[in-house]
Amino acid sequence: MSQTLVRRIYVWDIPVRVYHWLNFLAITALAVTGFLIGDPPAFQTTGEAYTHYWFGTVRFVHFAAAFIFIFNFIFRIYWGFGGNKYASWRGFIPHSKAQLREILDVLKLDVLQRKGSPLISIGHNALAGLTYFISFLVFLFQAATGLALYSKMSGWFFAKWFAWIVPFMGGDEAVRQWHHVMLWFFVLFAMVHVYLVFYHDYVEGRGVISSMAGGWKFIEDEGRK
Amino acid sequence: MDNGPVTVYEHAMMKGYSRRDFIRMCTWLGALMGVEASGVGRIVKAMEVKRRIPVVWFHFQECTCCSESFIRSSHPMVADILLDKISLDYTETLQAAAGYQAEEALHQTMKNNYGEYLMLVEGSVPTAHNGVYCCIGGRSALDIVKEAAAGAKAIVAWGSCASNGCIQSSRPNPTSATPIHKIIKDKTIIKVPGCPPIGEVMAGTIVYLLTFDRLPELDSTGRPKAFYSRRVHDTCYRRPNYDAGLFVESFDDENARKGYCLYKMGCRGPVTYNACAVTKWNDGVSYPIQSGHPCIGCSEAGFWDNGPFYQHLASFPGFGIESTADTVGEVAAAVTAAGIVAHSVVTNIRKNKLHPNARPETEKTNESEGTK
Numbered sequence: 001m002s003q004t005l006v007r008r009i010y011v012w013d014i015p016v017r018v019y020h021w022l023n024f025l026a027i028t029a030l031a032v033t034g035f036l037i038g039d040p041p042a043f044q045t046t047g048e049a050y051t052h053y054w055f056g057t058v059r060f061v062h063f064a065a066a067f068i069f070i071f072n073f074i075f076r077i078y079w080g081f082g083g084n085k086y087a088s089w090r091g092f093i094p095h096s097k098a099q100l101r102e103i104l105d106v107l108k109l110d111v112l113q114r115k116g117s118p119l120i121s122i123g124h125n126a127l128a129g130l131t132y133f134i135s136f137l138v139f140l141f142q143a144a145t146g147l148a149l150y151s152k153m154s155g156w157f158f159a160k161w162f163a164w165i166v167p168f169m170g171g172d173e174a175v176r177q178w179h180h181v182m183l184w185f186f187v188l189f190a191m192v193h194v195y196l197v198f199y200h201d202y203v204e205g206r207g208v209i210s211s212m213a214g215g216w217k218f219i220e221d222e223g224r225k
Numbered sequence: 226m227d228n229g230p231v232t233v234y235e236h237a238m239m240k241g242y243s244r245r246d247f248i249r250m251c252t253w254l255g256a257l258m259g260v261e262a263s264g265v266g267r268i269v270k271a272m273e274v275k276r277r278i279p280v281v282w283f284h285f286q287e288c289t290c291c292s293e294s295f296i297r298s299s300h301p302m303v304a305d306i307l308l309d310k311i312s313l314d315y316t317e318t319l320q321a322a323a324g325y326q327a328e329e330a331l332h333q334t335m336k337n338n339y340g341e342y343l344m345l346v347e348g349s350v351p352t353a354h355n356g357v358y359c360c361i362g363g364r365s366a367l368d369i370v371k372e373a374a375a376g377a378k379a380i381v382a383w384g385s386c387a388s389n390g391c392i393q394s395s396r397p398n399p400t401s402a403t404p405i406h407k408i409i410k411d412k413t414i415i416k417v418p419g420c421p422p423i424g425e426v427m428a429g430t431i432v433y434l435l436t437f438d439r440l441p442e443l444d445s446t447g448r449p450k451a452f453y454s455r456r457v458h459d460t461c462y463r464r465p466n467y468d469a470g471l472f473v474e475s476f477d478d479e480n481a482r483k484g485y486c487l488y489k490m491g492c493r494g495p496v497t498y499n500a501c502a503v504t505k506w507n508d509g510v511s512y513p514i515q516s517g518h519p520c521i522g523c524s525e526a527g528f529w530d531n532g533p534f535y536q537h538l539a540s541f542p543g544f545g546i547e548s549t550a551d552t553v554g555e556v557a558a559a560v561t562a563a564g565i566v567a568h569s570v571v572t573n574i575r576k577n578k579l580h581p582n583a584r585p586e587t588e589k590t591n592e593s594e595g596t597k
Contacts, residue, residue, distance in 0.1 A: 038551070039537065042472035042480060042489055055470030111568075152456060167446045172496030173522060173531045177539050177550065184554030188561050195565045199572060 005220065011086045011123055012215045019076045020212055026069035027186055033062035034183050063150065070143045073136075086123035092133040094126055102126035110199075122219060128196075131189075138185050145169075145179040233435070234273040247272070257429040257504070258441075259451040271436040278435055279334050279342040281373060282316035285359050285366040286393050286402055287348030289318055290421040291384040297507070298424030314342075317361070328362045335376055343434060344377035346370065349386045349393060350408055351400035358400040367408065374409040379434055381415045382406065383427065385523060388418035388447075395529035406447060413440055416447040418499075420523035425504050426452045446526070448498065457520050458494035460502035463487070476517075487514060491535040493522030 012020075036058050080089035094100055106127040124132065147158070148165035149172060169175050200208045211217045237247045251272060255265040284292075313319070314334040315327065322330055334342055348366075351358035356365030374380055382405045385391035394402035406414040417430050430449055433441045441449040458464065466472070466486035473481040473490050488495070494502075497520055501512040513520055519535065522528040531539040538549040 040470060040472060040489065042474040042485075043470065044479065049465040049469040049471055052469035052471065056468035058470070153459075164445060170527055171525045171531075173493065173525060173539060174527070176496060177531075177541075180538060181541075181550040181554070184550065184557060187554065187558055191558065191561050191565065195569070199569070203572060 006218050007220075008216045008218050009122055010215050011211055011217045013084050013087060014215070015075070015079050015083060016087050017212055017215060019072055019079065022068065022072045023076075026065045026072060027190075029061055029065035030069060031183060031186055033058050033065070034180070037062060038180055038183075066143070066146055066150075069139075070147075073139050073143065077136075091124050091126075091129045092136070094130055099126040099129075103130060110196075122217060135185070135189055138182055142179065142182050145175050145182075148175055149179065231277060232273055232275060233277060236277075237272075254429060254432045257425055257451075258433050268432070268436045271438075275435065275438075278378070279338045280313045280345060281331060281334055281342055282313060282345040283347065283366075283369065283373065284317045285346065285348030285350050285370070285386075286400070287384065287386045289347070291347045291386075291427070292316075292318055294421035294424045295383075295427045296424070298428045335373060339376040341378050342376065343431075344373050344380045345383055345431075346380065346387045346405050347383040349390050349402040349404055351393075352403050352408075353399070353401035370405065370408055374412060377412070379415065379440065380405065380409060380412055381417060381430060381434075383417055384422055385418045385420045385528070388416035388524075389526035391420060392529050395527070413443070414447055415440060415443065415449060418448065418453075418524040418526075420528075422524070423452075423500055423504050423506060426500055444498070448524075452500045452504075453498045453524070455498065455500075455503070456495060457497045457499055457502050457514070458492075460500075461494055461514055462502065463514060481517065484517075487517075487519040489537060490519045491533065491537055492519035493525070493528070493531075493534075494520040497522040497525050499524040 040055055040058075077089075079087050080092070085091075094103060102121065103126045106125050110127075123129075144162055144165055147162035148169075151159040151161075151163040151166075154160070166172055166175055169178065197208050197212075200206070206218045207216065234247060237250075238244075248269060251268040252265050255262075255268050260268070282292075315331040317327070320327055320330070348359075350356065350366045350370055352367055356367035359366040361369060382388045386393065386402075387405045390398070390402050390404045393400060394404070406416070415430060415434075417427055419426070426449075429452065430441065433449070433451070441451060444450050444453055458467070461467075463484065463486050466484070467488055471480065471483075471485040473485045473487050475481065476490070486492070492514065494514065501520070502514070505512045505515070521534045522531065525531075533540060536549065538551065541548050541550050541553050
């Protein structure tokens with residue numbers, strides 16, 4: 001019988017989904033306020049300075065969102081060990097031949113659009129996993145440089161742990177510069193990430209987009225290798 | 226040369242100052258250094274009983290703006306007592322002696338007071354080509370600094386040149402101008418950066434060393450915390466404008482006239498640690514931001530390479546003078562967007578061939594398995 005059997009699989013458990021959307025909200029807030037802090041609009045006003053506080057508020061939102069982002073990320077690292085197999089750290093760091101082969105296959109099939117057999121990873125494919133791993137490194141970099149810049153304003157020991165980064169990178173100006181450069185990584189990442197979930201849903205019809213809401217993906221059984 | 230066990234107090238008396246003047250100076254210095262009121266007694270005591278410390282003050286690759294700043298420190302007795310009377314045994318720009326006599330004075334001081342003298346260094350040391358780019362008395366600055374450092378009780382790096390290389394070490398640094406802490410690694414170097422440092426900050430650092438006979442508390446980059454622990458930004462009187470989001474956008478605009486924050490004009494106050502906004506300059510008259518000019522961050526390492534000064538973000542290395550991280554980011558985003566559009570077009574053209582089983586369920590036939 002040629003009828004394809006479609007099976008639904010519970011892929012993203014609740015902590016992964018909550019992490020994803022909290023991360024989305026935090027990064028959106030951080031990016032918007034980050035660009036504002038980098039290049040604030042200069043309003044003409046007749047008021048006195050003490051009647052305004054909008055830039056202070058922008059910075060507050062940036063710092064508050066940063067702490068949500070950081071602790072959310074720390075939780076996700078833990079869930080890479082405590083969650084189900086699709087949440088596992090193993091999916092992010094290529095450590096087997098099969099994963100390396102899959103990275104090449106994804107590059108050929110999805111990026112260069114060469115002919116080949118369809119790919120059937122249920123969680124992330126290996127290339128996506130690797131990309132997320134790289135983005136995790138950028139998360140760490142942004143968190144560390146951000147806390148380093150913040151450390152002089154903060155009496156909190158947690159921020160103070162990162163104060164050494166400032167002299168290590170050659171001063172606040174250098175840290176600020178690289179913190180701003182990496183902001184663009186998030187912009188590029190978001191563009192490609194959103195495009196690719198649409199792409200995969202469009203081409204494969206496995207419900208990638210809705211999977212981050214409900215957790216379910218739809219897999220053709222006969223396609224399994 | 227050191228001429229006998231004379232204290233700073235005795236010198237002040239000889240010079241005709243009253244004890245009241247003397248106590249006033251000690252109190253003023255105490256306030257400057259940030260010691261508590263009870264610490265003033267220790268300063269007075271030290272000035273009264275301690276023998277003056279012999280000092281050698283070197284000038285290498287520098288412009289002497291540090292010395293100029295120091296001799297203008299606002300309290301009259303500071304320059305008078307400290308500079309004239311602290312047994313400043315060797316300093317090229319101010320000493321009367323020259324040639325052989327000057328060199329002899331230096332060597333006598335270093336020999337007779339081995340392990341006891343205070344070494345002050347103004348200027349960086351060129352290390353390229355065996356240090357030929359800065360020679361004094363036929364010897365390279367590199368040799369001199371190493372020899373002098375060996376017997377120094379404490380070493381102070383005056384100004385940005387000695388602390389971090391300043392302009393002569395900015396790209397491409399043809400003489401390999403090197404700050405002192407990268408040459409002398411076995412001793413703590415007290416850095417007093419700035420181009421120049423504030424005179425009172427220099428005086429305060431020396432008095433601390435004279436009074437307490439130990440190194441002042443230093444921050445992670447070796448600067449005395451009393452003067453360099455706060456950002457110009459956090460102590461700036463224009464800070465409320467920053468929090469309110471009131472910014473100058475051009476030197477001629479209405480906001481500039483109103484004295485708004487110079488953040489968008491490239492002010493380096495938020496990334497610069499110095500006492501400018503507190504101590505100010507020229508006897509507390511003003512400091513750059515008060516005069517309407519953004520801070521250029523002259524007490525921070527590598528500030529010449531973090532330019533242009535009137536731009537919030539430094540230009541991005543390798544992408545031309547005007548390119549900031551944002552210029553590079555915008556191009557990268559445009560390229561990414563173009564890639565996405567191209568990819569989506571190709572996907573639509575090839576969709577059926579790419580994934581046969583992506584066709585509507587009703588169309589699925591045996592051929593979908595055939596492609597496997």
